[in-house]
Amino acid sequence: MTIELSQFFQVFFEESFEGLDVMESGLLSLDPENIDNEEINSIFRAAHSIKGGSATFGFSSVADFTHVMETLLDEVRSGSRSISQDTVDLFLQSVDCLRELLQGLQAEEEVDTTRAVELRGQFEEILGVAPGAETTGEPAAGPQSAGWHIVFNPCEDMLQTGNEPVRMFFQLAELGQMTVRTDISRLPSFSGMTLENCYFSWEIDLIGPAIAKSSIDEVFEWVVDDCDIIITPLAAEHSVTVDAPAATSVPVETQADIPVPAAATSIDEPATETGLASAKDAAPAVAKTGAPKKNESGSIRVDIEKIDTLINMVGELVITQSMLGQIGADFTFDKIGKLQEGLQDLERNVQVLHESVMQIRMLPISFTFNRFPRMVRDLSRQLGKKIELVVKGEQTELDKTVMEKIGDPLVHLLRNSLDHGIEKPEVRVAKGKPETGIVSLNAFHQGGNIIIEITDDGNGLPRDKILKKAQANGIVGPDAHLTDEQIHDLIFQPGFSTAEVVSDVSGRGVGMDVVRRNIQELGGHVSVKSKEGQGSTFSISLPLTLAILDGQLVRVGKQVYIFPLVSIIESLSVDMKQVSTVAGACDLLRLREDYIPIIPLYDAFGIEPDSRNLENSLIVIVESEGVKVGLVVDELQAQQQVVIKSLETNYQSVEGISGATILGDGTVSLILDIAGIVKMAQGIGINDLSSGQQAA
Amino acid sequence: MSAVPAEQETVESLAEAVNVASDTIDQYLTFIMDNEEYGVDILSVKEIRNWDSATPIPKAPSHVRGVINLRGTIIPIIDLRQCFGMKAIEYGPLTVVLVLQVNAPDRAYREVGIVVDAVSDVYSLEADQIKPAPQMSDKVNANYIRGLANIKGEMVILLEINHLLGQSDLSDLSEVRDVLKQVEKAVH
Numbered sequence: 113m114t115i116e117l118s119q120f121f122q123v124f125f126e127e128s129f130e131g132l133d134v135m136e137s138g139l140l141s142l143d144p145e146n147i148d149n150e151e152i153n154s155i156f157r158a159a160h161s162i163k164g165g166s167a168t169f170g171f172s173s174v175a176d177f178t179h180v181m182e183t184l185l186d187e188v189r190s191g192s193r194s195i196s197q198d199t200v201d202l203f204l205q206s207v208d209c210l211r212e213l214l215q216g217l218q219a220e221e222e223v224d225t226t227r228a229v230e231l232r233g234q235f236e237e238i239l240g241v242a243p244g245a246e247t248t249g250e251p252a253a254g255p256q257s258a259g260w261h262i263v264f265n266p267c268e269d270m271l272q273t274g275n276e277p278v279r280m281f282f283q284l285a286e287l288g289q290m291t292v293r294t295d296i297s298r299l300p301s302f303s304g305m306t307l308e309n310c311y312f313s314w315e316i317d318l319i320g321p322a323i324a325k326s327s328i329d330e331v332f333e334w335v336v337d338d339c340d341i342i343i344t345p346l347a348a349e350h351s352v353t354v355d356a357p358a359a360t361s362v363p364v365e366t367q368a369d370i371p372v373p374a375a376a377t378s379i380d381e382p383a384t385e386t387g388l389a390s391a392k393d394a395a396p397a398v399a400k401t402g403a404p405k406k407n408e409s410g411s412i413r414v415d416i417e418k419i420d421t422l423i424n425m426v427g428e429l430v431i432t433q434s435m436l437g438q439i440g441a442d443f444t445f446d447k448i449g450k451l452q453e454g455l456q457d458l459e460r461n462v463q464v465l466h467e468s469v470m471q472i473r474m475l476p477i478s479f480t481f482n483r484f485p486r487m488v489r490d491l492s493r494q495l496g497k498k499i500e501l502v503v504k505g506e507q508t509e510l511d512k513t514v515m516e517k518i519g520d521p522l523v524h525l526l527r528n529s530l531d532h533g534i535e536k537p538e539v540r541v542a543k544g545k546p547e548t549g550i551v552s553l554n555a556f557h558q559g560g561n562i563i564i565e566i567t568d569d570g571n572g573l574p575r576d577k578i579l580k581k582a583q584a585n586g587i588v589g590p591d592a593h594l595t596d597e598q599i600h601d602l603i604f605q606p607g608f609s610t611a612e613v614v615s616d617v618s619g620r621g622v623g624m625d626v627v628r629r630n631i632q633e634l635g636g637h638v639s640v641k642s643k644e645g646q647g648s649t650f651s652i653s654l655p656l657t658l659a660i661l662d663g664q665l666v667r668v669g670k671q672v673y674i675f676p677l678v679s680i681i682e683s684l685s686v687d688m689k690q691v692s693t694v695a696g697a698c699d700l701l702r703l704r705e706d707y708i709p710i711i712p713l714y715d716a717f718g719i720e721p722d723s724r725n726l727e728n729s730l731i732v733i734v735e736s737e738g739v740k741v742g743l744v745v746d747e748l749q750a751q752q753q754v755v756i757k758s759l760e761t762n763y764q765s766v767e768g769i770s771g772a773t774i775l776g777d778g779t780v781s782l783i784l785d786i787a788g789i790v791k792m793a794q795g796i797g798i799n800d801l802s803s804g805q806q807a808a
Numbered sequence: 809m810s811a812v813p814a815e816q817e818t819v820e821s822l823a824e825a826v827n828v829a830s831d832t833i834d835q836y837l838t839f840i841m842d843n844e845e846y847g848v849d850i851l852s853v854k855e856i857r858n859w860d861s862a863t864p865i866p867k868a869p870s871h872v873r874g875v876i877n878l879r880g881t882i883i884p885i886i887d888l889r890q891c892f893g894m895k896a897i898e899y900g901p902l903t904v905v906l907v908l909q910v911n912a913p914d915r916a917y918r919e920v921g922i923v924v925d926a927v928s929d930v931y932s933l934e935a936d937q938i939k940p941a942p943q944m945s946d947k948v949n950a951n952y953i954r955g956l957a958n959i960k961g962e963m964v965i966l967l968e969i970n971h972l973l974g975q976s977d978l979s980d981l982s983e984v985r986d987v988l989k990q991v992e993k994a995v996h
Binding site for chain 1: 861863864865866867868874875876877880881882883884918919920955975977978979
């Protein structure tokens with residue numbers, strides 16, 4: 113019988129990555145001076161299940177490597193070895209290395225094991241083991257012996273774990289010629305027998321050329337915890353004599369007269385490895401947290417509680433439906449009250465159902481935050497600074513898609529705070545600040561948004577330096593009067609970096625503008641507050657989900673379009689005195705020292721408006737990537753949340769349209785893609801104006 | 809398909825009979841446009857609905873009528889008349905939308921609605937009743953036509969909608985028009 117193992121690969125990888133995260137966070141909180149047993153145990157269990165899993169799936173590069181780690185961890189765990197900071201570092205490096213190996217395997221790429229081999233050498237040095245020995249599990253006799261003698265002595269309850277010896281024997285029989293002798297000496301008297309227990313043990317001679325020991329190990333993989341196995345190579349002359357009775361004896365022949373002593377004392381090597389902690393212990397530790405995966409994965413782990421709420425709601429819905437059905441079956445007008453009641457129930461149910469379905473996509477932000485302690489630790493060492501990371505609100509929930517995309521901008525902001533924000537210890541002391549700088553990450557809900565704050569108590573933004581740099585780059589005019597806030601905002605401009613030394617960490621001037629753009633793509637925005645000398649706070653506001661959008665319904669002619677509310681600056685009625693006409697290009701609206709190009713939406717989309725007269729028409733000013741345009745529309749209607757549907761599923765992408773939604777009356781309304789419209793506008797000749805707009 | 813008396817048949821011949829049936833007989837839904845009858849594989853038809861207004865897509869060509877809401881899914885509506893280069897007509901009470909499930913060759917399946925003058929009939933056609941599409945110039949893609957069938961003396965053009973509506977860009981279907989013109993010429 114063969115089981116297709118590859119179907120479990122995805123689960124294995126997910127669990128392994130989770131295990132690595134457990135190891136990493138465990139190692140980070142490990143204090144070498146004062147070892148917490150619980151911590152070491154959880155690290156050990158995680159390593160152990162990664163090893164077990166990878167061995168099962170035949171990823172020997174991972175299994176061998178984890179084995180050495182595990183051996184060292186076990187010595188630490190049992191107290192026979194102390195651990196130093198260097199060892200912790202070594203472990204952390206190995207976690208990285210394992211992650212790379214696993215990622216390579218997951219992507220089915222050729223994996224580079226040089227780093228693993230190198231690290232393994234270091235481990236072996238610490239362990240005092242000669243490299244290569246003991247780790248491969250291959251005894252000196254080598255895989256090429258004439259055959260194997262196996263003593264298989266299972267525990268009484270082996271059958272209860274679902275392991276069937278006959279099946280294993282079938283598998284062994286596939287490897288070569290097999291002779292099995294059964295020892296029934298343990299068989300109790302008939303009255304003392306329990307039906308589910310296994311009282312037999314077996315002696316097996318497996319004869320055949322080139323049977324690898326690993327393939328035998330594989331057969332017993334699942335039972336090593338529940339039995340004693342001795343596998344010894346057969347002596348060459350032995351194999352000849354055994355050849356005679358040669359029955360490939362499956363079904364098993366019972367020879368009661370050859371009692372085999374129960375060999376409980378000497379356990380073979382693979383049994384030792386796995387015997388240290390049974391795989392059952394290891395599983396729950398791994399299941400606790402999820403993995404922050406960079407690539408968008410196809411599966412999601414959902415709290416059973418959320419599913420239960422969902423099922424409850426569907427139950428309620430069914431009840432309401434049958435109630436309404438009854439009313440509808442023989443409707444009379446005196447039932448109108450009941451009908452309304454039922455409809456109200458329905459509305460409430462649907463609303464709750466909607467919320468609970470949305471909840472399924474929500475994950476605690478700790479998935480993203482978890483990777484930061486390690487990063488801060490590594491970076492602060494590299495930069496020679498003392499930094500403490502404080503994480504708050506890691507249970508705040510966020511849509512999975514948003515979370516996957518916010519990781520990189522957060523990393524960037526955090527690196528910035530570490531590199532530019534926090535000063536070197538000596539500088540801090542000179543300023544009268546505590547030597548250790550504090551960077552805090554905080555997440556919380558506010559209205560329909562999630563706010564993520566990154567605060568440091570470092571240097572703050574150098575106001576004058578930023579202003580000077582901006583003037584030198586021509587981003588602002590030489591005599592512009594700007595508030596502190598506006599100046600701070602300048603760091604999000606493209607090509608802006610005030611770091612005097614371009615360091616490895618940050619300061620290449622590509623960054624803050626990318627951060628802002630990424631966040632805007634998610635429908636959020638980022639701002640900064642800072643006090644020179646006292647620190648700065650970056651605050652990111654994100655929508656809870658990408659599936660719903662706050663929209664402004666806008667009518668043009670007979671069509672209703674949806675503007676994303678976040679991109680609307682203001683809307684106003686046109687006074688012709690403010691409009692200047694440029695020959696060969698579009699009209700410009702002068703608004704508080706800004707010249708904003710006017711785009712009639714009816715022209716851009718080719719529809720018939722109420723009126724083409726610009727006088728007194730309504731203009732909605734929208735902004736995308738710092739460029740403002742004014743869109744001429746006929747009427748502003750309600751503001752409402754809309755569910756975003758894709759146009760591309762059944763049609764194709766359309767310029768200037770980001771998606772569609774279904775309005776209350778069942779009709780389809782298109783959602784405008786403001787960035788796309790701005791680009792369209794630039795196509796019709798406002799290129800030069802957008803730069804002039806900033807200088808003005 | 810005639811029912812096979814199971815007791816007298818061996819398992820093999822039964823399987824064979826089923827195979828033969830599914831291999832050679834296909835059902836086609838036909839519809840009328842400009843007095844011409846066209847057919848599509850009935851398995852690709854999801855539903856037939858009355859014409860209802862659609863939300864126009866900005867700057868789309870005239871044969872793309874817009875998008876509609878089909879139970880929460882956004883579906884584009886294509887006017888097949890204009891695709892085929894026929895004169896556009898006012899939509900009347902008989903005008904229907906066939907919602908088709910298209911298994912596009914280069915993408916996952918999509919659903920598209922086509923506007924036709926009226927639905928006509930359903931025919932079961934055996935493979936040998938379907939004649940290959942007439943020889944066409946090399947310039948056009950003959951994949952759009954599955955074949956021609958002669959039903960009661962009338963010619964029915966069977967369309968290969970997976971190719972016709974499976975293209976990644978639905979806004980340019982001028983090639984379809986050329987194919988249809990050549991087919992018409994060959995038939996009449």
